[in-house]
Amino acid sequence: MRKFLNGPWVLLMPTLIILTCVVLLPLLLSLWTSFTPFKLTKPDTLYRFVGFRNYERLIGDFDFWIAFGRTVLFLAIALNLELVFGLGIALLINKITYGQRTLRTLMMFPMMFSPILVGFQWKYIFNDNIGLMNNFLREFGVIQPIPWLVDGILANISIMAAEIWSSTSVFAILLLAGLLGIPKDPIEAAKVDGCNSWQVFKNITLPFLMPFVFIAMTIRSLDVARAYDIVQMMTGGGPAKRTELLWTLISRTGYVDAKMGMANAMSYISIFLSIAFTFFFFYKLVEARQRLSYE
Amino acid sequence: MNKRQINNILIWFSAIILIILIMTPGLWVVLTAFRPQVDVMAKPAVWIPRNLNLIQFETMLFGGSEGSMGRSPIPVLSYLRNSLIISFTSTFIAVLVGTIGGYGFARHNFKHKNKYFLLIMLTRTIPGISLSLPIFIIFSKIGLIDTHIGIILVFVALNIPFTIWLTDGFFRQIPRAMSEVAMTDGCTKLQAFWHIELPLSRSGIASAGIFAFLISWNEYALVSNLARSTDSKTLTVGLMDFTAQFTINWPGMCALAVFIIIPALILTFMVQKHLVTGLTFGGVKG
Numbered sequence: 001m002r003k004f005l006n007g008p009w010v011l012l013m014p015t016l017i018i019l020t021c022v023v024l025l026p027l028l029l030s031l032w033t034s035f036t037p038f039k040l041t042k043p044d045t046l047y048r049f050v051g052f053r054n055y056e057r058l059i060g061d062f063d064f065w066i067a068f069g070r071t072v073l074f075l076a077i078a079l080n081l082e083l084v085f086g087l088g089i090a091l092l093i094n095k096i097t098y099g100q101r102t103l104r105t106l107m108m109f110p111m112m113f114s115p116i117l118v119g120f121q122w123k124y125i126f127n128d129n130i131g132l133m134n135n136f137l138r139e140f141g142v143i144q145p146i147p148w149l150v151d152g153i154l155a156n157i158s159i160m161a162a163e164i165w166s167s168t169s170v171f172a173i174l175l176l177a178g179l180l181g182i183p184k185d186p187i188e189a190a191k192v193d194g195c196n197s198w199q200v201f202k203n204i205t206l207p208f209l210m211p212f213v214f215i216a217m218t219i220r221s222l223d224v225a226r227a228y229d230i231v232q233m234m235t236g237g238g239p240a241k242r243t244e245l246l247w248t249l250i251s252r253t254g255y256v257d258a259k260m261g262m263a264n265a266m267s268y269i270s271i272f273l274s275i276a277f278t279f280f281f282f283y284k285l286v287e288a289r290q291r292l293s294y295e
Numbered sequence: 296m297n298k299r300q301i302n303n304i305l306i307w308f309s310a311i312i313l314i315i316l317i318m319t320p321g322l323w324v325v326l327t328a329f330r331p332q333v334d335v336m337a338k339p340a341v342w343i344p345r346n347l348n349l350i351q352f353e354t355m356l357f358g359g360s361e362g363s364m365g366r367s368p369i370p371v372l373s374y375l376r377n378s379l380i381i382s383f384t385s386t387f388i389a390v391l392v393g394t395i396g397g398y399g400f401a402r403h404n405f406k407h408k409n410k411y412f413l414l415i416m417l418t419r420t421i422p423g424i425s426l427s428l429p430i431f432i433i434f435s436k437i438g439l440i441d442t443h444i445g446i447i448l449v450f451v452a453l454n455i456p457f458t459i460w461l462t463d464g465f466f467r468q469i470p471r472a473m474s475e476v477a478m479t480d481g482c483t484k485l486q487a488f489w490h491i492e493l494p495l496s497r498s499g500i501a502s503a504g505i506f507a508f509l510i511s512w513n514e515y516a517l518v519s520n521l522a523r524s525t526d527s528k529t530l531t532v533g534l535m536d537f538t539a540q541f542t543i544n545w546p547g548m549c550a551l552a553v554f555i556i557i558p559a560l561i562l563t564f565m566v567q568k569h570l571v572t573g574l575t576f577g578g579v580k581g
Binding site: 006046089115225247254260264 | 314317336432449452459509513
């Protein structure tokens with residue numbers, strides 16, 4: 001007993017109890033539900049086991065795979081662009097000596113917006129009737145309003161713009177923190193030896209920044225599902241499912257169509273997707289950190 | 296003009312464009328909140344505001360005055376009360392539990408420590424909407440749907456992992472020797488924690504708390520499904536309700552949006568420095 005009180009477990013106990021009750025047990029229920037034809041309207045169906053039927057149906061479900069593919073594509077494009085823009089912004093701010101702190105603070109502006117506000121703000125900007133975007137274009141002679149949130153491709157681009165606006169600063173801030181921590185000696189030595197700025201960037205700055213890239217990626221992969229709020233606000237997955245992501249599809253299936261069993265099967269696939277993303281970047285982070293400490 | 300000066304001008308030019316891109320969307324919403332409906336709907340657009348007023352805020356908070364668009368259709372005050380109760384309570388509990396956990400991770404070595412840490416972080420990875428499904432089923436069975444307690448419970452679980460991550464980093468920055476010296480002088484472990492380690496990591500814990508508050512304040516996916524009425528709906532859900540109205544009152548919605556952003560704005564400025572150090576510390580030093 002005394003050993004227990006002095007050890008780490010007594011300190012971790014409250015955390016473990018809460019996470020077990022609020023996350024782990026519900027996930028087990030969720031797993032069970034995904035093997036039943038449970039519908040909210042028919043409570044008895046919770047106890048009927050149907051094996052992998054929900055998953056089998058999902059495999060043949062065209063709408064599901066479209067949403068799945070769109071989600072993966074959306075994340076791949078958004079995360080890469082955020083990284084590139086964030087790196088550019090960090091390098092830019094790093095060059096500025098006067099007013100750097102102020103710039104850094106301004107850079108954090110989008111981080112204060114909840115996803116639902118980001119969605120609202122861009123829904124307003126891309127509104128075809130009174131939005132900032134169309135009003136602006138009208139000044140340049142584009143009289144015919146562009147249906148930003150109605151056209152399939154444009155709606156996806158608009159949502160992407162909102163997502164990138166809200167999350168690029170996470171990358172910019174963390175990469176800037178990395179840049180500021182780079183030791184000056186190796187860079188100066190390389191310059192004396194005749195390296196040009198691109199060679200310095202590629203061989204010294206970038207390897208040093210890699211752990212910070214992966215920290216940012218890991219943090220981002222923890223909350224990629226925030227895109228649900230943005231999409232729900234801007235288009236609700238419409239028009240005609242053209243902006244449907246995995247998460248909006250889950251919410252529609254579970255709460256609107258009341259097909260809880262099916263929705264839980266989908267949500268397990270989304271959970272694995274998120275965990276895979278996080279694991280991948282965390283693994284990369286550990287790897288980059290080790291490489292840095294060997295050199 | 297030499298090459299260096301041109302370079303400087305280019306850098307400042309791109310910095311200014313960057314700031315415009317970052318600030319415009321938010322400021323446009325703020326501006327709209329103070330503008331009359333006619334100006335907002337005008338075509339061609341009125342770029343320079345002709346007159347600004349507070350009608351939307353009056354309507355929202357006091358149920359409307361003469362000449363405004365009538366009573367606010369959204370019970371903002373109830374939503375505000377719910378947001379405050381839920382965010383404050385869940386933050387308090389999450390910080391309490393998370394700090395104790397973070398201390399456990401920072402000061403003890405045990406088998407598979409990194410695996411447990413990763414496992415706790417992974418609970419944060421689960422998309423809100425996926426987690427909401429089973430919680431919805433459980434809560435409707437035990438009567439926690441549409442209650443403060445239910446939502447607080449979920450938010451506590453949501454905030455613990457990040458609080459542990461941040462506080463673990465801050466505790467590790469404090470040299471172990473300090474509490475060891477205190478303990479050889481006769482302090483118990485608890486006294487050493489209370490008098491030495493806790494005060495030293497005060498600012499770190501405060502920023503973890505503010506961060507947790509912001510997560511709760513901004514959360515939408517879970518609350519929107521676990522809250523059903525004015526008993527527990529928060530401001531973010533209220534904003535969504537507003538958009539679902541038949542005739543959209545843009546200035547009114549913008550006013551509500553401003554209302555949601557102000558606390559977030561103030562709090563984020565307070566913690567910005569600690570947040571960056573806290574997040575990168577754990578990552579780089581290993």
